[in-house]
Amino acid sequence: NPTPNPATPPPYTLIQFVAPATATQPVPGNPALSINSTTGMITGVANTIGQYVVGICVSEYRNGQFMSTVRRDYQFNVTNCIINTVADMVTQLEDPSLFCDGRTLTFTPQTSGALTYFWDFGDTSSVNDTSSLATPTYTFPDTGHYTVMLVINPGLVCTDTTFEVFRVMNAPDYFIDKQGVPCIEVQNYRFEAKGTAPIDAQISWDFGSNSNTFGAAGPLVTGVRWNTAGTYPVSCIIQSAYCPDTLWDTVQVFDWYYPVTAAPQDTQIVRGDTVHLDVTSGAAYYWFADQPVYFNNARQQNPQALMHADSTTYYVIVTDNRGCRGIDTVFVSWLPDQVSPDLSNVMNVITPNGDGMNDVLDISEVLFGDACTLRVMNRWGTTWVYEQESYANTWGGTDVDGNPLPSGTYYFFVVCGRDLRYAGPVTIVY
16 A cells, blocks of 8 residues: 555654663763763763663754754663773882982883873973873973873773872982091091982991991991001991982001101211201101201201201101101211310220229210210111210120120210210220
8 A cells, every 4th residue: 555654743652761761861870971962972971781772863053043953863882891901101119210210200101902102291391291102201390299191092992091190309319428548547537428319318337347436327427447457348328218229438548657767867967067857758748856956948858957056856757648657767966066185085995804904984084073974876876775874984885784785886975964075986895
């Protein structure tokens, strides 16, 4: 029958929805699905599995005049989905070394299903803080907290976004600063850990069992010494939850004595002579004496000196380039201008063999009853072998302990008060 069978005119019977769907909420959701009446954008999250038919009406207006309405039905199938596109990145908790890299960080994704990347490093001071690299590097302008965003597959259907907060700190950059003199008698070392350390750093030191310092803590340690000369390792331990580390240094401690040889050897001069002094080469010098003396420069290696009418011991302290010191002496004796004619026959030979003749040195004509001191020096003028105060003409060729001296020529000096009254040779013959 070709006769048309048109639908009956409205009103029509309302469609019955199965709960929880309704005519105004045909797809259950949280938040509920809604449509923007101007843009037509449907938003919401379906939360009930099922198959839903949604009717959408679009009305057209031109210049404010209604033109027509178009109605379409859409089917929405809601089911459980397994998300295979996940955005993720390595965080500072997962890799604490990121706390130690300073203001330049390298970001590593650990995503699934990623084809392309978009990073935003959260630097609000720049419009160039983004990257499309998989593993980008970015230098932050300052320390602080930055929220970093990673979007994988931006603009595609399967995309995901994640955010992580990164704490940007200056990179640890510290070193051991040591000060001290490497000589065993000086030392007094000062150690300090300087530079940029982690904010939670706790510093301790280890100077070894031969030092005087144990269990030292903190960035500064003073007064460190070692008991003997040698080479010693020093460790500075930085304990930190972020950037632990250990710094090493070495200290070499030298023997205290710097070998020194002063010149001339013990000698004699007469009135008007200048003493020409010299000493082993060093870095610094200091000369002084046990009697009033004039130096042309007491701080040079080879000064000249003028002495008064007294025998004088000259001292020199030499310091090397490490700060180690040594000392030596020079004895210079003062001779009278000339021997008095009435002393020209002073005894100059003794024969201490017990025969009662010339057994002792008798210098009565020199002493004149005065309390004088007799000093006897070996033939080379380097060592005092005998000394007697208030000499009473009793020396019989022995040393200070009473032991007989070997045969040979010696030199004796008679000192009365502060004056050298006489000096001359004496020969011992057995």
